Amino acid sequence: MTSGLIIATYLTPLLLIWAGVVAWGKRREKRVIAVKTAAIEAGLIEPSSLHPVIDPEFCIGCAACVTACPEGKILGIVKGKAQLIEPSHCIGHGACATACPMGAIKLVFGTAQRGIDIPFVDPNFQTNVPGIYIAGELGGMGLIRNAIEQGRQAMAEIIKNKTPQAAGILDVVIVGAGPAGLSSSLAAKEKDLNFVTVEQDSLGGTVSHFPRGKLVMTAPAYLPMYGKVNFRETSKEVLLEFWNKVVADTGLEINFEERVDKIEKTTDGFEVVTSKGSYLTKTVLLTIGRRGTPRKLGVVGEDSSKVVYRLIDPEQYRGQSVLVVGGGDSALEAATSIAEVPDTKVTISYRSDGFSRAKLKNRDKVDTQNSAGNLDVFLSSNVLEIRKDAVDIEHIGNTVTIENDAVIVCAGGILPTQFLKSAGVEVETKYGTE
Numbered sequence: 270m271t272s273g274l275i276i277a278t279y280l281t282p283l284l285l286i287w288a289g290v291v292a293w294g295k296r297r298e299k300r301v302i303a304v305k306t307a308a309i310e311a312g313l314i315e316p317s318s319l320h321p322v323i324d325p326e327f328c329i330g331c332a333a334c335v336t337a338c339p340e341g342k343i344l345g346i347v348k349g350k351a352q353l354i355e356p357s358h359c360i361g362h363g364a365c366a367t368a369c370p371m372g373a374i375k376l377v378f379g380t381a382q383r384g385i386d387i388p389f390v391d392p393n394f395q396t397n398v399p400g401i402y403i404a405g406e407l408g409g410m411g412l413i414r415n416a417i418e419q420g421r422q423a424m425a426e427i428i429k430n431k432t433p434q435a436a437g438i439l440d441v442v443i444v445g446a447g448p449a450g451l452s453s454s455l456a457a458k459e460k461d462l463n464f465v466t467v468e469q470d471s472l473g474g475t476v477s478h479f480p481r482g483k484l485v486m487t488a489p490a491y492l493p494m495y496g497k498v499n500f501r502e503t504s505k506e507v508l509l510e511f512w513n514k515v516v517a518d519t520g521l522e523i524n525f526e527e528r529v530d531k532i533e534k535t536t537d538g539f540e541v542v543t544s545k546g547s548y549l550t551k552t553v554l555l556t557i558g559r560r561g562t563p564r565k566l567g568v569v570g571e572d573s574s575k576v577v578y579r580l581i582d583p584e585q586y587r588g589q590s591v592l593v594v595g596g597g598d599s600a601l602e603a604a605t606s607i608a609e610v611p612d613t614k615v616t617i618s619y620r621s622d623g624f625s626r627a628k629l630k631n632r633d634k635v636d637t638q639n640s641a642g643n644l645d646v647f648l649s650s651n652v653l654e655i656r657k658d659a660v661d662i663e664h665i666g667n668t669v670t671i672e673n674d675a676v677i678v679c680a681g682g683i684l685p686t687q688f689l690k691s692a693g694v695e696v697e698t699k700y701g702t703e
Contacts, residue, residue, distance in 0.1 A: 301345030305354035307629070315383045316353075319361030319376050319409055325350045327373035337368035358628065362412065378409055378699040385409070386686050389695040394423035398693045400538055400551065402427060405449030406475065406558040407685070413448045413476070417490040417498070420452030420556055424493075427552050428460050435537060439463050439550040442541045446523050447474020449556035451512060454521055455493040465548055467541075469528035472516065473509050474558050494519045529557075532692040557685060564680040566594065570655030576676045583607045590614040590672045592660050594652055595679035596624045601631040603677055608643040616645040616671055618652055618662055645671075652676075 308314060321334070321344070330349040338344055339362055345354040351373070353359065366374040379385035387409050394402045404423040405416035427441055434440060443454050446468035457464040471477050490498050495515050500508065516523065528544040538551040563578035565571060580603040593604040596619035608615045617635070624632050638644035650664040660673040686696050 298345075298347055301342075301347055301352075301354055304342050304345065305347075305352065308355050308357065314356055315380060316356045316359045318385060319363065319378055320356060320359040321353060321363075321365050321374045322377050323351045323353070324373045324375075327371045328369075329371055329373075331370065333368040333370060334365035334374060337364040338362065339364060357626070361409070377702055379702070381700050384698040384700045386684055386696050387699050388689050389697065393426045394419065395426070396694045398534075400553065401532070401692060401694060402552065402554045403556075403694075404453060404554060405445075405447065405556045407555060414490045416448035416556070417452040417492065420449035420454075420554075421456050421491065421493055423449075423554055424453040424456035424460075427554065428456070428462065430552075431462070432551070434463070434551055437549060438537055439465060439548055441552045441554055442467065442539075442548050442550040443554045443556060444468075444529050444541070445474060445556035445558065446472050446525070447476065447556060447558055450474065450554075451515070451521075452490075452492055453554055453556060454523065455495065455515070455519060458519065458521055459493045465524065465550075466522070467524045467527040467529060467543055469526065469544075471525060472512055472523065474556075476505055476508060529688075531688075534693070555689075559682070559684055562683045562685075563678065564683055566652055566678060566680065568652050568654055571678075573655055573657070573676075575674065576655060576678065578678050580606070580677055580679075583610050586610060586613055586675060588612045589674035591616070592652075592662075592671070592673050592676045593617045593679060594676065595619060595681070596621055597626045597679065597681065598628055598631050600677075600679035601627045601635055603679055604644060605631070605634040605638050608638040613643070614645075614672075615643065616647065616673075618647045618650045620649070620651055622649045 328350045330346050330351065332346050332351070334351050335344045335346060340358060343353065343355050343359050344351055344365060346352070361376070363376050366376050378387050388403055388407065389397045390403045390408045394404050394408075396403055402423050404419040408419070431440060440462040441457060441464045443450055443457065443464060443466040446454070446466060450466060450468065451472070454464070454466045489500075492498055492515065495518075500511075515521075524545070529541055530544060531542045532553055533540045533542065535549065538549065539553050541548045541550060541553060583606040586607050587610050591607050591613060593600050593607070593615065600617065600619070601624060604615050604617045607613055615638075624635065635644060635646065639646055647662055647664050647669070650662050653661040653663050653668065655673075655676055658672060658674070659670055660676065662669045662671065689696050
């Protein structure tokens with residue numbers, strides 16, 4: 270066998286494999302570009318909170334970040350470099366930065382176009398006000414597992430710095446009973462601290478405001494007094510049922526429907542003034558999330574009992590005509606889940622000309638329900654007045670009156686920035702900075 274034939278015999282398969290790899294890479298890049306283009310065209314270009322920024326000078330295109338991301342097509346490789354291709358779907362896992370072997374990724378809050386208010390919190394979860402701590406979503410970390418871990422770690426810091434208190438002064442007041450508040454409260458109870466946990470609403474924090482049946486993505490975490498929590502993917506109902514069981518099994522006491530109005534500095538610590546009284550305490554741990562107070566429409570009739578600011582159970586609206594106000598994921602999820610209930614008529618009103626802030630799957634559900642005649646969509650519209658059995662909507666210069674039994678306002682929440690500043694906590698608006 271000649272040397273040329275030997276070379277051809279061994280080289281040809283290698284060339285074919287190489288050609289296949291190149292072709293596969295081009296197809297993959299084409300799909301990535303298509304996803305990014307669709308996100309841009311839909312206006313879904315702003316991350317909601319913490320997100321990665323990739324330095325192309327250091328990125329080697331190994332795709333370790335792409336593989337590490339638990340949320341799917343958030344990152345992709347284009348021309349040999351990693352890019353954020355679906356920014357609005359990024360929820361700040363941070364796994365991409367950990368996985369990058371070159372240190373080419375840093376995690377930042379906000380963008381040059383859209384700032385995000387973040388309170389100052391040091392590595393030990395303490396704010397610029399000694400004795401006031403923050404854990405969980407309020408500090409910018411919105412994942413359930415992160416919130417649970419931060420709540421436990423923040424309480425460990427409070428316990429480490431604990432000193433004997435005078436009679437009538439608590440060791441800590443925990444504000445909020447979401448994942449971080451539950452975790453920190455269990456840690457405080459485990460160490461026999463003199464504490465109170467207050468929650469303006471119900472157990473679960475932001476999770477309790479999800480529509481019924483909505484999947485909640487989480488990961489293993491450690492709950493004090495209970496142990497390892499192994500949920501990977503579950504429903505809102507199952508998760509809340511589990512948390513209620515933990516509260517019952519441990520005997521944890523939480524003061525529900527008690528809102529904190531202000532925090533004032535005292536000689537021995539703080540006075541936490543609530544809707545039901547006040548508490549003297551050495552320290553305060555804020556685990557209140559970023560929802561803040563629901564944003565209202567400011568229209569006549571909004572104080573009616575038929576107006577609510579979150580969906581609890583779509584089934585309760587069977588046989589009714591329902592107006593949903595808003596254009597984000599919560600509004601679209603509420604509208605489509607109610608539209609699936611037989612004998613309902615749903616209308617969604619949104620001030621903009623498109624649902625650019627919502628995920629594609631939710632926009633597709635709206636289109637499907639709209640085509641089926643179960644859901645009417647009024648874009649570029651505003652609610653003018655809410656009456657007993659009707660609602661007036663301004664739509665492209667005209668007033669439209671629709672029959673109505675219930676109104677659900679999903680217009681977001683007012684961040685508790687002013688509340689924090691009134692307590693002396695520094696709040697910085699971050700525009701793509703760490």
